[in-house]
Amino acid sequence: MRTSIATVSLSGSLTEKLTAAARAGFDGVEIFENDLLASPLTPEEIRVRCADLGLGIDLYQPMRDIEAVPAEEFARNLRRARHKFELMRRLGADTVLVCSSVHPLAVDDDALATEQLNRLADLAAESGIRVAYEALAWGRHVSTYDHAWRIVETAGHPALGTCLDSFHILSRTSDPRGLNGIADIPGEKIFFLQLADAPLLAMDVLQWSRHHRCFPGQGGFDVAGLVRQVLRTGYDGPLSLEVFNDVHRQAEAGPTAVDARRSLLVLGEEVGLASLPEPTAPTGVAFAELVTPDAAPVSALLAALGFARTARHRRKPVELWEQGAARVLVNTGPAAGRDGTCLAAIGLESPDPSAAARRAEALLAPVLPRRRAPEDATLDAVAAPDGTELFLCATDRPGLPNWRADFEDVPRTGAAAARAVRIDHLSLTQPWHHYDEAVLFHRSVLGLDAQESVDVADPYGLLRSRAVANADGAVRIPLTVGAAPGDDTAHARHIALATDDVVAAARRFVGAGGRLLPIPANYYDDLAARFEFAEGELETYRDLGILYDRDAQGVFRHCYTHTVGRVFFELVQRDGGYQGYGAANAQVRLTAQHAAR
Template identity: 80%
Template sequence: MRTSIATVSLSGSLTEKLTAASRAGFDGVEIFENDLLASPLTPEEIRDRCADLGLRIELYQPMRDIEAVPPEEFARNLRRARHKFDLMRRLGADTVLVCSSVSPLARDDDALAAAQLSELADNAQEFGVRVAYEALAWGRHVNTYDHAWRIVEAAAHPALGTCLDSFHILSRGSDPRGIEDIPGEKIFFLQLADAPLLAMDVLQWSRHYRCFPGQGGFDVAGLVRHVMRTGYRGPLSLEVFNDVFRQAEAGPTAVDARRSLLVLQEQAGIDELPPRVVPTGVAFAELVTPDAEPLGATLTALGFARTARHRSKPVDLWEQGEARILVNTGPAVPRGGTRIAAVGLESPDPAGAARRAEALLAPVLPRRRAAHDAELDAVAAPDGTELFFCATGRPGSRDWRSDFAPGPRAEDPAAVPAGGPRRVDHLALTQPWHQFDEAALFHRSVLGLGAQESVDVAEPYGLFRSRAVTDADGRVRIALGVGPAPTDDGDRLQHIALATDDVVLAARRFREAGGELLAVPGNYHDDLAALYDLPDEELETFRELGILYDRDERGGFRHCYTRTVGRVFFELVQRDGGYRGYGARNAPVRMAAQRGGRG
């Protein structure tokens, strides 16, 4: 199907918005009136610009407070409308959006509304324009899609149809099954938006918190399936009002928007994509650093051994059990120092995973490879993290570890001492402030991971928002976070959580090996004693080592943190009895302690 995006969904000038929509692969645009009014281009120049970019102007919007008003007011409305219809003819747009009235002059009179909309459609038809009537969720008298359709049906004018908007329908809790009673040819336009499930005024919800399908809590795909059963053949168009999107760069936002529609069409059964290939584990995490010595000291204290060196690049492989860390001293490191640059994901079908990623507009990363290097497909996540699809140790696949020349080993890296970290439990990647929703959609759609509910954490300087994505078995867990305000890239901390069967033993060994654990205030452990009936001896051990504790209905969670190296720190975690969380209640304490000083 054709895809479209409203210019109000993107930031920048109208020209910048059109360019971004075209480059992202959209077929058309809805031109928002304010964007046209602020543009130095004439309607003819905008029409030609769209044609040059391969964009069709699908809709001009909006016209407001038109119907069910006193005769003298309607006469003024018709005069205004005819000016707009003439402008649309110059613009090359043939459909106009008319929103249900919010005017205090509007009357609760469906017959009057139908008669005036019919007369408006008569005038529009003279200019080759169709009128798409939409029920605003906060409309004064018409605020549901079925009510809007009854008025359109009563008007019975060929140039008058309805516009369906997923936000206006789903935010009110309306049953979308009734859409199937509307003839497809009378649905002139379909606008799509998702939103987080919030308890707030619907107008403010609409104006500030809409997002692209798949980023919120609405069943947008289910609504689209109902629309498709009517025989609707118009475009799928995004109309998203969002404070973050209005400030973010238009190009990446347009790509994110297009990705959301590709996934939506897959979910609605309209189009097919390469099938999901869900990762089954973490093959490695790659850290880039300007100075390998402090990072190496931390890894050594954690029990890792430096086992191999890349044959052609300044990259060392550190291993312990199934946990593998690459330390790269080659590329220039931005302000903030050591950071997570790449993640290797175990995949049952690396080539298939790469095909799906590319189909969903993930940038495929070119690699400088020596002739003997393993072929690894890699794509970039929204925050720039490189994702490699790996098949470590799988028969018939070239193992990425063959790129490394083994060094002298004192012991088998696969052997893990009692209590030692044995694999990566999860990765925590703090996102640029404007890419949080984009990152969640990317990891769900491209990687096939399931998303948990967002969690807001109070940190010393605002709210930190986190959302975890994971596979069904918990072998791949990635916690996506965003800080309280736009910050420089160097302020975004990341961490690698390492799973152990005995966090107390692991913490003691780390400290005895010269590692420094993050100090936790005594007030925290005083409160812990009040919250949980823990033995006094265990509480004293927690105080000594800075271990934090959490519990859910499935089990317990013991965890502690190393001091930060650059932008990266490590977490030692012990999950007992099927605990599935990440210790969110303890995050404010950890963040406050880190604010007190970084190593």
């Protein structure tokens, strides 16, 4: 499977984009004209740079407003094309993308479009260049792939073929032929295939295209279905990404290129072009690790929640706190405290940690080096896009490395009576430029299922949140991002603890000296209007700051501790089949947290 990426998909100078694409493992690039024009390198130097990096130049683009125009306008177009074809010869590119015209003088005349594209192809052939004609979704007269193909087919020129672009095709949901017509195109006449996903939005298609494209698997389009149709034609060219995205234009090119190539590897697996190690979904949460410069407030919070300190790492300043099946590590090592207390690592129970690590590595997840003594457990760990360390664990399972063996028991300190059953979910705030990447990472690398995205109102913006989870809900990770660069700094991460009686757990926490997040009385007045409660039930929730949600499957009760550093805890009780996270209460919680800060 040959992979390529358009330079417009990455940020930085052309040199930085080429380097990032090569390091991520791409085979080729589409040179976007604006990137070349702004580069101090000559076309010959760019050609050499690409060769040195092991990159082919698969496409030069775009050439706009060529066809179905008045004769004098077309004469100017041919003059422009001669210059561009000479530039492509110097560059070493043999295929040019021609977009369907949006020129105000363009006419609705397929015969004229065919004639002029034929003449352009004649000129291209003299330079050994192929013309790939693409229908823009907002083209003035040609806006669908089958219309573009009819023109190419009628022209019958060996140097003229079509370019299929998943965005332009899949954004036009009103196309009555759907994808079925792709099978009518001979594979050798599909000169290029460009791929992009996008969230399903109701907006002007041009603005949608220019600002909101994303990599395959990160949006709502059936990109894999389109690729399968194209492959059935016999197409054997590259899978190439052309993604216009405001976030990518501001994020570092290196991580974006890795995210891009990972998306193609996953897509290749889905359509049968790439063979990867099978996904090994985690079966539970082994532990959550907090790093902190000061263990005292964290220890006090854990003790009030009902945790007991049970063990200490044999060589490192890491303590193990346990309550039921919930485990929290408190790390006060030299790397701790740069950002205050934070949730830095998660241990995920895996049925086969080695197999899970092999898949992670195949999908370009950074494998983390670990300093360990010979007697330490050989744990595999990878880095998520936001830097969170993910340990692939086996707890007390014969024949597999046991992380718990690195700890020695200590006299129990803390609570004697447990109220939490296990870790219900871990909510991870994502840097704004890693959100889509994080969803794809957790879905493809870890084998978790992505749930529907929800918007959450915050006093200072709108947040997007999307949870990933395994089949039985033993692993749940909501991923949340702020609406603007830097907004993630205002939102802490949290650990949600499952309990079978949230009222008793909340009372015990308060009785042990803990402080729950106060919730405004207006919230409870609204609850009284929306739901019916048993006598005294709502008053109990009001006194303790417990929030309430209900859906067709069940009931959700939850409350929050105050924040320590950049971490807080949530106590949750799920009754019936409730599977959500109390999204209806998020604005109230976020507003209360802002007020507390």
